Amino acid sequence: MNDNDTILLDHGAGGKVSHAMFSELILPLFDNGLLAKQDDGAVFEVPAGRMAFSTDSYTVDPIFFPGGDIGELAVNGTVNDVAMCGAAPLYISVGLIIEEGMKVFDLKRILQSMAGAAKKAGVRIVTGDTKVVPRGKVDKIFINTSGIGLLPVGVNVSGNGARPGDKVIVSGTIADHGVTILSEREGLKFDSDVKSDSAPLNHMVKAVLESGHPVHVLRDPTRGGLGTTLNEIAVQSTVGIRLFENRLPVRGPVRGICELLGFDPLYLANEGKLIAIVPGTNANKVLDIIRQDEFGKDAVIIGEVTDQDPGRVVLETLIGGTRIVDMLTGEQLPRIC
Amino acid sequence: MNDNDTILLDHGAGGKVSHAMFSELILPLFDNGLLAKQDDGAVFEVPAGRMAFSTDSYTVDPIFFPGGDIGELAVNGTVNDVAMCGAAPLYISVGLIIEEGMKVFDLKRILQSMAGAAKKAGVRIVTGDTKVVPRGKVDKIFINTSGIGLLPVGVNVSGNGARPGDKVIVSGTIADHGVTILSEREGLKFDSDVKSDSAPLNHMVKAVLESGHPVHVLRDPTRGGLGTTLNEIAVQSTVGIRLFENRLPVRGPVRGICELLGFDPLYLANEGKLIAIVPGTNANKVLDIIRQDEFGKDAVIIGEVTDQDPGRVVLETLIGGTRIVDMLTGEQLPRIC
Numbered sequence: 001m002n003d004n005d006t007i008l009l010d011h012g013a014g015g016k017v018s019h020a021m022f023s024e025l026i027l028p029l030f031d032n033g034l035l036a037k038q039d040d041g042a043v044f045e046v047p048a049g050r051m052a053f054s055t056d057s058y059t060v061d062p063i064f065f066p067g068g069d070i071g072e073l074a075v076n077g078t079v080n081d082v083a084m085c086g087a088a089p090l091y092i093s094v095g096l097i098i099e100e101g102m103k104v105f106d107l108k109r110i111l112q113s114m115a116g117a118a119k120k121a122g123v124r125i126v127t128g129d130t131k132v133v134p135r136g137k138v139d140k141i142f143i144n145t146s147g148i149g150l151l152p153v154g155v156n157v158s159g160n161g162a163r164p165g166d167k168v169i170v171s172g173t174i175a176d177h178g179v180t181i182l183s184e185r186e187g188l189k190f191d192s193d194v195k196s197d198s199a200p201l202n203h204m205v206k207a208v209l210e211s212g213h214p215v216h217v218l219r220d221p222t223r224g225g226l227g228t229t230l231n232e233i234a235v236q237s238t239v240g241i242r243l244f245e246n247r248l249p250v251r252g253p254v255r256g257i258c259e260l261l262g263f264d265p266l267y268l269a270n271e272g273k274l275i276a277i278v279p280g281t282n283a284n285k286v287l288d289i290i291r292q293d294e295f296g297k298d299a300v301i302i303g304e305v306t307d308q309d310p311g312r313v314v315l316e317t318l319i320g321g322t323r324i325v326d327m328l329t330g331e332q333l334p335r336i337c
Numbered sequence: 338m339n340d341n342d343t344i345l346l347d348h349g350a351g352g353k354v355s356h357a358m359f360s361e362l363i364l365p366l367f368d369n370g371l372l373a374k375q376d377d378g379a380v381f382e383v384p385a386g387r388m389a390f391s392t393d394s395y396t397v398d399p400i401f402f403p404g405g406d407i408g409e410l411a412v413n414g415t416v417n418d419v420a421m422c423g424a425a426p427l428y429i430s431v432g433l434i435i436e437e438g439m440k441v442f443d444l445k446r447i448l449q450s451m452a453g454a455a456k457k458a459g460v461r462i463v464t465g466d467t468k469v470v471p472r473g474k475v476d477k478i479f480i481n482t483s484g485i486g487l488l489p490v491g492v493n494v495s496g497n498g499a500r501p502g503d504k505v506i507v508s509g510t511i512a513d514h515g516v517t518i519l520s521e522r523e524g525l526k527f528d529s530d531v532k533s534d535s536a537p538l539n540h541m542v543k544a545v546l547e548s549g550h551p552v553h554v555l556r557d558p559t560r561g562g563l564g565t566t567l568n569e570i571a572v573q574s575t576v577g578i579r580l581f582e583n584r585l586p587v588r589g590p591v592r593g594i595c596e597l598l599g600f601d602p603l604y605l606a607n608e609g610k611l612i613a614i615v616p617g618t619n620a621n622k623v624l625d626i627i628r629q630d631e632f633g634k635d636a637v638i639i640g641e642v643t644d645q646d647p648g649r650v651v652l653e654t655l656i657g658g659t660r661i662v663d664m665l666t667g668e669q670l671p672r673i674c
């Protein structure tokens with residue numbers, strides 16, 4: 001397939017042209033023996049134990065943005081959701097829905113990003129599906145990824161595991177992805193290094209879990225941001241969560257854009273950050289481990305779990321007052337991921 | 338949520354309104370403990386052994402049609418792809434991409450169909466994702482499903498398993514789904530019982546595999562139809578396949594519509610049929626087992642595997658000649674599934 005060619009309906013018809021695209025474009029990039037069999041699904045051995053299974057669809061606009069693209073986002077997103085279950089992600093599926101007329105050049109870039117992201121995370125893309133819909137019936141390309149992984153023996157993390165006395169760690173600065181998409185969408189060209197934080201978190205999770213320090217909750221604060229995700233946890237665990245505004249890590253330029261446009265970084269999406277809720281006694285050790293990861297350098301303890309106001313997240317503000325942090329209400333930014 | 342409400346961007350923002358939709362609409366319908374945990378993915382025990390993993394996205398237009406809808410299609414399609422690997426499907430994921438403005442009433446119907454199809458197939462929808470995109474950015478609703486299942490010990494089916502001397506069984510009439518969508522799309526209102534064959538095939542596969550009769554290939558002839566699927570198998574197995582036109586099961590009204598509109602039933606999609614390729618000595622026994630299944634009553638042996646013209650499918654026509662059946666070239670019908 002030539003870079004200047006465009007995707008035709010035929011590429012999604014399941015016939016000769018679909019097969020050619022699979023052989024010439026997809027298989028060489030995702031390169032693995034399970035995919036090469038071209039059966040209705042991938043078949044592989046699994047050991048006895050617990051498995052995690054997750055899915056996400058990606059509709060982000062624009063599809064290319066500073067720090068990544070829809071393909072990288074799609075792989076990292078599902079890798080992260082599987083990792084947030086405490087599992088080591090292994091296999092990923094990909095479902096492409098492409099708009100007729102897309103440039104092969106753009107599709108190739110996206111598939112290359114997916115292949116690169118899979119390699120970095122150490123997962124394999126073993127099964128997939130490709131649909132092409134007529135012009136105007138989908139905006140450029142939507143991608144679904146699903147993933148499975150295996151849980152180590154003894155690991156038990158869940159949104160309902162937070163306990164009073166636990167500390168809340170965030171693995172780095174917040175709102176980077178949200179602000180990046182926002183800026184692109186608004187056509188803002190800041191002379192700054194604002195870029196998406198899209199990253200795989202499975203290696204970080206593995207290091208933390210292998211350390212043997214107990215971990216109660218892991219979750220990636222994506223859509224809805226840190227504020228919404230902590231509310232989910234507070235509800236699921238029937239606990240209060242207290243945050244300290246002065247500890248919230250927000251990059252300067254990100255904070256600047258938020259102030260300019262009137263957005264609260266607590267509600268903007270992250271695509272390469274996790275929240276870890278761990279017993280207070282071990283929090284500093286877990287923090288150290290997270291900081292050793294490539295994507296955890298800026299990790300900090302931002303709050304604690306309490307037995308007050310179960311289901312509520314409260315923020316201790318810079319000026320010493322407190323305010324309730326509710327879940328996101330209203331759509332700030334459609335097609336953020 | 339009220340039937341007359343419409344879906345807003347907010348339903349896909351991951352905040353309060355998204356959570357309400359999950360609790361009020363999705364969870365009650367898909368009703369199961371794994372989903373109820375609302376974690377980043379579902380976690381469950383698996384025994385040691387071989388697992389199959391598959392995915393498909395559905396963009397069918399119209400979303401409601403005689404014999405089914407996009408929701409039922411999405412569940413059955415992935416159940417069937419997992420089953421075609423020789424596995425018993427267990428768990429399904431669902432990724433919804435909804436156009437802003439969709440009627441809650443329509444979404445509910447689709448989710449009810451998914452729940453019903455899951456129940457019929459005996460699988461559980463354990464994890465999912467919901468995105469809403471602005472009006473005009475997607476046509477009504479697209480659905481991805483992925484699925485996993487377990488292979489019984491000793492089962493080995495693959496598109497590369499066909500051997501000269503094998504017989505080719507199809508589990509029922511062909512082209513029903515394709516002709517149904519075609520007729521709806523063209524606004525043809527035939528006074529006939531033309532309807533989609535969307536159905537779960539996992540129970541049929543289970544009965545065949547449990548019988549202990551060897552099975553070399555299982556595949557569902559979806560996009561591209563029987564003709565394309567048999568070509569895939571001929572290539573993967575490096576064998577010839579010989580079909581007998583007088584044995585191809587096509588319902589009268591389906592044949593009529595094909596003749597009227599100039600379509601070849603060999604290239605039209607099926608959504609509830611399988612091809613089984615089995616050793617000639619056991620073919621009649623396998624046929625009997627398939628016929629006992631609710632969705633296999635019209636199963637027939639339609640051809641045989643040969644060592645002539647490897648990679649080719651040849652049709653012995655009604656008038657005694659032969660013609661080559663190639664893979665589908667050109668898109669007959671976009672958004673068939």
Ligand SMILES: Nc1ncnc2c1ncn2[C@@H]1O[C@H](COP(=O)(O)OP(=O)(O)OP(=O)(O)O)[C@@H](O)[C@H]1O
Nearest residue numbers: 014022026038039040094096127128129130559560
């Ligand atoms: N985008 C993709 N990435 C990776 N693999 C893909 C992709 N698209 C298709 N494949 C692989 O190509 C093969 C054929 O896919 P296809 O979707 O045609 O099969 P199917 O699901 O059985 O048919 P249908 O989609 O019509 O139901 C499968 O092995 C599938 O995993």
Ligand SMILES: Nc1ncnc2c1ncn2[C@@H]1O[C@H](COP(=O)(O)OP(=O)(O)OP(=O)(O)O)[C@@H](O)[C@H]1O
Nearest residue numbers: 056222223351363375376377431433464465466467
């Ligand atoms: N359509 C759906 N069907 C079934 N379950 C769903 C559906 N949509 C969401 N869920 C479930 O709701 C919970 C929250 O889903 P959500 O997509 O917000 O989580 P996430 O993937 O971690 O976040 P994000 O999508 O922002 O990355 C999950 O447990 C998910 O399985």
Ligand SMILES: [Mg+2]
Nearest residue numbers: 040418557559
């Ligand atoms: Mg198939």
Ligand SMILES: [Mg+2]
Nearest residue numbers: 056077081222
């Ligand atoms: Mg996610």
Ligand SMILES: [Mg+2]
Nearest residue numbers: 128129392393
């Ligand atoms: Mg497919």
Ligand SMILES: [Mg+2]
Nearest residue numbers: 081084220377
């Ligand atoms: Mg998540």
Ligand SMILES: [Mg+2]
Nearest residue numbers: 393414418559
């Ligand atoms: Mg399929």
Ligand SMILES: [Mg+2]
Nearest residue numbers: 055056465466
């Ligand atoms: Mg999600």
